[in-house]
Amino acid sequence: MRATELDAVAAPPTAQACALSLVIPVYNEEESVPHICRRISEVLAAAPEPYRASYEVLLVDDGSSDGSFAACLAAQRADAQVRIIQFRRNFGKTAALQAGFRHARGARVVTIDADMQEDPADMFRLLAQLDAGYDLVSAWRVQRNDPLSKTLPSRIFNSVVAGVTGVALHDFNCGFKAYTHEVVRDLRLYGDLHRFIPVLASQQGFRVTEVPVAHRPRRYGKSKFGVRRLGRGYLDFIQVLFLTSYLRQPLRLFGTIGTLLFLAGGLISAYLTVLWFQGQRPIGDRPLLTLGVLLLITGLQFVSTGLIGEMLRYSSYHPDDEYAIRRVLEPPQPPLTPDE
Numbered sequence: 638m639r640a641t642e643l644d645a646v647a648a649p650p651t652a653q654a655c656a657l658s659l660v661i662p663v664y665n666e667e668e669s670v671p672h673i674c675r676r677i678s679e680v681l682a683a684a685p686e687p688y689r690a691s692y693e694v695l696l697v698d699d700g701s702s703d704g705s706f707a708a709c710l711a712a713q714r715a716d717a718q719v720r721i722i723q724f725r726r727n728f729g730k731t732a733a734l735q736a737g738f739r740h741a742r743g744a745r746v747v748t749i750d751a752d753m754q755e756d757p758a759d760m761f762r763l764l765a766q767l768d769a770g771y772d773l774v775s776a777w778r779v780q781r782n783d784p785l786s787k788t789l790p791s792r793i794f795n796s797v798v799a800g801v802t803g804v805a806l807h808d809f810n811c812g813f814k815a816y817t818h819e820v821v822r823d824l825r826l827y828g829d830l831h832r833f834i835p836v837l838a839s840q841q842g843f844r845v846t847e848v849p850v851a852h853r854p855r856r857y858g859k860s861k862f863g864v865r866r867l868g869r870g871y872l873d874f875i876q877v878l879f880l881t882s883y884l885r886q887p888l889r890l891f892g893t894i895g896t897l898l899f900l901a902g903g904l905i906s907a908y909l910t911v912l913w914f915q916g917q918r919p920i921g922d923r924p925l926l927t928l929g930v931l932l933l934i935t936g937l938q939f940v941s942t943g944l945i946g947e948m949l950r951y952s953s954y955h956p957d958d959e960y961a962i963r964r965v966l967e968p969p970q971p972p973l974t975p976d977e
Contacts, residue, residue, distance in 0.1 A: 887946030899936025
């Protein structure tokens with residue numbers, strides 16, 4: 638690689654802001670990168686102000702093993718607005734998005750996958766909803782051009798997440814989204830939490846909505862979807878439920894479960910005690926006694942876990958974690974008189 642190319646990649650971001658940042662995670666998308674970058678340039682060349690003259694494209698190479706990084710460099714040579722972030726190895730889509738968010742300088746941020754299954758021209762429909770007062774706008778792939786092995790688990794996932802969290806979206810995992818800068822600044826992503834970005838944003842008080850978009854078949858490369866993602870998605874869902882509902886009050890979760898288990902064990906023990914006083918002996922070899930004792934011990938352990946969580950929460954407590962301020966409006970100051 639030439640020194641000029643290394644300098645272009647390693648150069649630290651400047652503080653200059655822009656109107657729009659497009660964050661594109663790239664993982665083994667050698668054939669798709671030139672097309673997505675060319676399409677974005679065409680769309681933004683005809684875009685309304687201020688986006689036409691003030692934008693940037695962040696290509697986040699997530700440790701690709703093919704020629705994706707070389708394709709990113711070629712895109713940067715063709716468009717001076719392209720910036721490149723290269724990972725040392727593959728860290729996953731969540732990490733790629735988090736890196737893009739940290740380096741984004743735009744007042745509005747749009748994320749889109751590099752596979753060309755969504756048209757970048759639809760971004761202005763998403764941005765229009767930001768202008769209408771929303772903070773996060775997710776694309777809804779109404780007619781998906783993917784195999785049933787992807788669409789069926791996705792529909793089940795979306796239905797469960799929407800029903801349990803109360804965030805009324807049809808397509809949580811679509812990578813095509815628009816954000817205000819406040820959202821990407823406040824999001825804390827790790828693991829595989831990119832699937833639950835709308836839930837995390839809604840929990841922080843941001844307004845979330847969706848816009849239907851067209852979805853096209855994949856032309857280049859292959860999908861990164863695998864069976865392992867189903868199990869991971871289930872565990873991530875439990876994690877998000879805990880983070881959004883009980884992170885600040887762990888005793889409410891563990892204490893409730895522990896109390897119910899302890900009461901069940903207490904009822905079983907009381908029942909066996911009554912039988913013993915009625916002369917039904919022995920009761921020590923009954924499986925019901927083992928179950929009752931086990932429920933009592935498990936209930937106490939759950940309550941103890943909740944109390945430990947509360948102590949850890951208290952020791953790391955910070956008042957600013959309890960709320961999220963949108964703005965502070967001060968009353969106008971009266972004009973100064975000449976004597977003052």
